[in-house]
Amino acid sequence: MPEQRLRIAIQKKGRLSDDTVKLLKACGVKVNLNTQRLIAHSENMPIDILRVRDDDIPGLVMDGVVDLGFIGQNVLEEESMMRKVANEPTSHKVVKELAFGDCRFSIAVDNDFDYQGVQSLANLRIATTYVHILKRFMEEANVPYTSCMLTGSVEVAPRAGLADAICDLVSTGATLEANGLKEVEVIYRSTAVLMQRDEPLTGEKQELVDRILTRIDGVQTAKESKYIMLNAPKSNLKAISDLLPGSDLPTVMELAGSTDHVALHVVSKENLFWETMEQLKALGASSILVLPIEKMME
Numbered sequence: 312m313p314e315q316r317l318r319i320a321i322q323k324k325g326r327l328s329d330d331t332v333k334l335l336k337a338c339g340v341k342v343n344l345n346t347q348r349l350i351a352h353s354e355n356m357p358i359d360i361l362r363v364r365d366d367d368i369p370g371l372v373m374d375g376v377v378d379l380g381f382i383g384q385n386v387l388e389e390e391s392m393m394r395k396v397a398n399e400p401t402s403h404k405v406v407k408e409l410a411f412g413d414c415r416f417s418i419a420v421d422n423d424f425d426y427q428g429v430q431s432l433a434n435l436r437i438a439t440t441y442v443h444i445l446k447r448f449m450e451e452a453n454v455p456y457t458s459c460m461l462t463g464s465v466e467v468a469p470r471a472g473l474a475d476a477i478c479d480l481v482s483t484g485a486t487l488e489a490n491g492l493k494e495v496e497v498i499y500r501s502t503a504v505l506m507q508r509d510e511p512l513t514g515e516k517q518e519l520v521d522r523i524l525t526r527i528d529g530v531q532t533a534k535e536s537k538y539i540m541l542n543a544p545k546s547n548l549k550a551i552s553d554l555l556p557g558s559d560l561p562t563v564m565e566l567a568g569s570t571d572h573v574a575l576h577v578v579s580k581e582n583l584f585w586e587t588m589e590q591l592k593a594l595g596a597s598s599i600l601v602l603p604i605e606k607m608m609e
């Protein structure tokens with residue numbers, strides 16, 4: 312009898328862990344992750360969560376060991392390229408782009424390096440974790456170089472005399488700055504994604520995946536959306552509605568005891584900036600409230 316529980320691989324500890332766990336929780340998947348166990352069973356859904364190093368996640372999905380995996384595109388791309396070279400299975404589907412894990416994969420050199428463009432990297436030794444993505448970029452640029460594979464502390468390689476340049480993940484740039492390095496080429500942009508194994512799942516499992524995907528949409532849209540409430544003079548209702556960003560039809564309600572003002576409620580796909588609030592106020596709006604939305608289903 313086939314395994315009916317959906318198996319999902321997530322990063323055990325690192326940059327993606329908290330956001331992944333938060334997202335699963337927001338999707339209503341109840342699971343106790345306070346233990347050190349490799350596999351955690353959901354209490355309310357037929358789901359098992361496998362907690363592993365992120366590097367192992369694409370392979371687990373591609374080999375059909377798990378059904379879904381939450382992973383950074385950079386790791387997925389690197390593993391796919393590595394497996395192609397090794398003639399190993401690479402098939403999978405990316406079923407959702409996620410609103411976390413945004414970073415770029417960039418080449419950086421010492422602050423005092425006189426960088427004149429990609430040719431300045433010729434014949435340098437470049438330290439990186441993601442050797443295949445770097446190789447593709449350097450080959451396309453037709454620049455010869457030597458690769459130095461490091462699985463951690465890449466940013467200290469130049470100072471330690473291990474390499475002349477690095478290629479690593481950058482988000483705020485603080486790590487580069489702290490190590491006296493400057494970003495000179497962005498070679499890949501990444502975000503977290505949800506990947507699924509390519510072979511069809513059983514009907515029940517696929518139904519569960521579809522439910523999770525709908526819930527992820529609901530959580531992600533809700534996060535970007537705001538519930539806006541304000542009181543508005545009837546005379547300026549049109550001008551005030553027009554100022555509200557990306558909103559659907561507003562709800563207009565009578566205000567007890569007022570004949571010339573109404574309450575206006577609207578779900579907006581964007582945040583409301585202070586500048587817009589000031590404009591709304593200038594049009595006579597008052598008691599303007601902007602509230603976060605937890606979940607949404609359209």
Ligand SMILES: Nc1ncnc2c1ncn2[C@@H]1O[C@H](COP(=O)(O)OP(=O)(O)OP(=O)(O)O)[C@@H](O)[C@H]1O
Binds near residue numbers: 326327383384481
């Ligand atoms: N500074 C960052 N900001 C946002 N996302 C990042 C950042 N750094 C890395 N990421 C994303 O998070 C993923 C995991 O990063 P992390 O540093 O936790 O990896 P790791 O050290 O390889 O972890 P593991 O121990 O699981 O192998 C990266 O592959 C990338 O997709």
Ligand SMILES: O=P(O)(O)OC[C@H]1O[C@H](OP(=O)(O)OP(=O)(O)O)[C@H](O)[C@@H]1O
Binds near residue numbers: 481
């Ligand atoms: O541009 P920044 O905002 O400084 O982020 C970049 C750093 O973040 C990641 O490491 P992380 O902090 O996840 O730890 P790691 O050393 O375990 O990879 C990445 O490998 C960089 O070192």
Ligand SMILES: [Mg+2]
Binds near residue numbers: 364365366
């Ligand atoms: Mg890793």
